[in-house]
Amino acid sequence: MEQAIATIRTFNRFFTRHVGAIDARFLDSDANLPEARLLFEIARLEPVLASTLQAELDLDRGYLSRMIARFEKKEWIVRDQEAADARARPIRLTAAGRAAFDQLDSRQRAVVAQDLDRLDNVEQQDLLQALTRARLLLDPASGGPFIIRPFRTGEVSQVVTRQSILYAASHGWGRPLETLEAETVAAFLRDFKPDREQCWIAEIDGVMAGAIFLTDEGDGLARLRLLHVEPFARRRGIGDALVATCLQFARDKHYRAVTLWTHKILEPARRIYARHGFVCVSSDVHTVFGDPIEGETWRIALHP
Template identity: 40%
Template sequence: MTVHDIRAFNRFYTNVIGALDYSRHLYAPYTLTESRVLYELAHSPRTDAADLRTELSLDAGYLSRILNKFEQDGLIERTASRQDPRRRRVTLTARGRETGKLLEERANESVGALLSTVPVAERPRLAEAMTAVRTILSDRRPPRREDVLLREPAPGDLGWIVQRNAALYAAEYGWNTDYEGLVARIVADFAEDHDPHLERVWIAELDGRPVGCVMCVRDEAPATARLRLLLVEPDARGLGIGDRLVTAVIDFARGVGYRDLVLWTNDVLSAARRIYQRHGFVLAAEKPHRSFGKDLTGQDWRLDLHGTAE
């Protein structure tokens, strides 16, 4: 491998991506950089201008002009952070979310068109090669919080949620397959019948692989959402992924008009409990029970969404 080899690959890759970006006016009426800002806002529900500037390596003045344009177009709202008044929190409006979703759909269609030219038998080899490039070049530094992407589930991700919940809880707490059955029913119910305006799943992705998840679904109680199946892979812990996933649920639930957010957990899940407490959840009730092959204490936690706005 030589410098020439890497530069040749870079020219080839840039030409391919350039064709994807511009041959179909992919980001119209926005530029590529503006679309990258929209994409980052759509996948990081609590973002401020400083975060965006660092993540996208943008000049402060240039980013400010982009955000001013977005605000004029009704795509974003900017408010002062309660934790640090010097920082400005940037969130997408309903129109901004719709615009971001449209741009992402166009990108998916464009990449899908490119992928359709690759023979099916060659696709696994292409995926392995792309993974190898990412892995080799990223192994020189430890993962960072900004490397984690929150996104909607892709085909196969719901099955991953079931498999990883079952495997991790068996390994870490000795729970039996009863828990896998519970998770499978929860995921199946969501997959078969959910309202995308009121219910959602987030996948945390790091280096191209899922490392965490959480769900927000409607509860039986009026105006109440339920947080379910929060999980972070052991090798991805310490990056604030659990906090980001819970934050995403809270922001989404508040944004679509729920009054309360509830969850059920067990007292042995101490790390998750600390996350819930940091975000203002209050213990509402607890009760001993025998489930998943263990004697446990179940806990109901509640968050008043009107009382925790930032």
């Protein structure tokens, strides 16, 4: 924990310096960073009540009132005059306020573009995904709606990495599980049948949030494999959506049935499978991952 705290504080010190967060004149403007953020929110939401700005920025009401008063003194904003209570008067930018915002916005876009220009395309995507993932980890509710799409180059291996890490942390399944999953996806990539098989990725704001595979087992039988949902993305219905996508593909390809292998202790996954019509047809205790554990075979019939 101490090392984790130190790592985050080190990054915070770097980033506040990098973006000029403690400069009295943010980006050489007539505003500091809190004022620049307030100006941005007014421009984005106008006409907007002070109470809305307070909730949006989670600011102390007195501090917000002082900033609004400074904006009025600079003639950057005006309040509508219908209500007697100033707090109930929507705030708008004046022409001077709009010019100040446009200048700040232009400068900020330029410095961000300068940062990105130093990176190649792969590095840019690494940065964007790292920043978005950090936001989703710290505030899962900040994520937008999820999408489900076919896999892209490199993502199949990422699925193995994430599942191996997650199951090692939650159940202690280490190298044996990783070996099994690596062999599974290697065969999937090597023998991939685009018209009969697929891997789907669930994505939130450009970040992988989960995945599922369907493979052809022959004789009209398909296998659902490697379902997982990232912890920050759970309780959104992603697991159900991935399974539904998998089953719809199997029906469209006229598979007669879909099977899967899971474990009795994986209750959330078992509930998803049951909701979609899978039933447990057999179970056995194995030691593939080390300690004895009860594995289960589930199945759903799709076509006669």
